Amino acid sequence: MSGHSMSRRSFVLVGATLASTLGLGLVGCGGSGSTSTSTDSSASSDSSASSANLSGSVTAVGSTALQPLVEAAAEQFMEKNPGVQVTVQGGGSGQGITQIAAGSVQIGDSDVFAESKLDNPDDAKKLKDNQVCVVGMGPIVNPDVTVDDLTLDQLKSIFTGEVTNWKDLGGSDEDITVINRASGSGTRATFEDAVLGDTKVPDSFKPQEQDSSGTVVKMVASTKGAISYVAFSYYDETTKALKVGGVEPKEENVETNDWTIWAYEHMYTSTSPDDATKAFIDYMLSDDVQGSLVEQTGYIPITGMKVTRDADGNVTNK
Template sequence: MSRRNFVGAAAATAATVAAFSLTGCGSNGSGDTKSDAKEDKAETKALSGTITAVGSTALQPLCEAAAEQFMEKNSGVQITVQGGGSGQGITQITQGAVQIGNSDVFAEAKVKDTADLKKIADNKVCIVGMGPIVNKDVTVDDLTIDQLKSIFTGEVTNWKEVGGADAAITVINRASGSGTRATFEAAVLGDTKVPDTFKPQEQDSSGTAAKMVASTPGAISYLAFSYYDDTVKALKVGGVEPKEANVEDNSWTIWAYEHMYTAADPDEATKAFIEYMMSDDVQGELVEAQGYIPVSGMKVEKDASGKVTKK
């Protein structure tokens, strides 16, 4: 709204101009000052609210980084990002306990009640590649899917059995509710059951699993690419390197969508944050910088049953 100042005008003229300024500030020219005030207030209203995102630790680094950027642009919004695993994320969003449930797996894999599935909306924000990592003293650089299966079912217990040194293998699993574990087991174990007698240690988060592998001689686990660093060694699988391009065409088969589930009708702040996750600020820069893969780059797609087809 522009302000007009008339110097030296008579009091009556000033009053007339002031009245004109108030009635003429809206674009509809109706003279409805209450309507205009509401319109102006709506146009300048700052986004506000509180968002809690819980679930996948594989997605947690990207979600935290995006939340920081979003809050810098929207100081009235407070976002808290927590781990806990994909199962926790899906459970809490279906219960309405949080605004966002982060998951490496489709909700259909965890929720069987169709009424609960109708309560939530799926937002696939990126792709995450996952793969086996070992302690840096392990001399093996490449394992086949069958060799991985033998290790993670307890059939193979010494690195010499798969071409390495004579050293015991320490398997470190993620907890049973982990989407990273579900993705890895679906790609590597398939329908093979793990014997009840094989009980490797379990870790609740990707970060903890990485630290345990780095500090335990002969250890093996699996992580999202976003957690790869020089404290551990990433393995090839069947001669294929764990790279973005190999995930995009499914040459590397251990990957998943990163889902950010919301209520079917999310609040204004949550909706705005999801829209920000799909914006160029995140998809064009942050996704790859954090070690993830944009959905737009994929040459294949995967459905809730795990079936992969070409786009």
């Protein structure tokens, strides 16, 4: 799947521009917190979700890991509902949750549960949690890196600055350049929860940070010895995806939790969204999106998961 450079740019999706440029092969889901929010993760049986009389504007802001799917779905939705304009922006999960909690946007996209990003976790009770898919995430490196497989402990040693040369991990004598997502990123929160756990990163270790998954892919591809992490949907031929503990980063391994770096993708709304917003969320949960577009764009339907994970990170077999 090809990666996309989608930083804090705003995308107003009109007509067939996105479809003609990217087609439906676009590609890019929670973390920790409590379970106080209202959740709707079941697909709607209404695959059309269209109305000739529906009008209004919807702005969705947040997760760049989820952004490609939301863009693709928004394009299709607007074709069915020409009276509605959907604007899709990145900016990171923290920004998405903050803005929907403040009522500044209609939808806040996030890779993590809202409670983990709000100053007052109780504010999450004012939001509705629409879980639209699952996304796997994992480490990527510059193609010149000769290492193909790392354990979680080895990854931890890299992202805490303990190991700084690939030769110490079975690779060639080459400095490791760590590229992080910014602190508000849900992708970063998901990766650190799975890899670092409770281990604190030393204050002296200050790797560079990037605001979007698309920029991360570009930086890793152009920087010798570089390593970072992105959603599966951003994997492409310009970087090399690593195995973790001998497990390949594939959807079927996420579904069984053999690959442990994954998250739900949330599209938060108010508990009483306007008609246009509700119709768009209904479309995200419809067969049109859940039955085809989710997998086409590199995500995993929640219905395909063999396990569930609660807001505290506990995994249970279905």
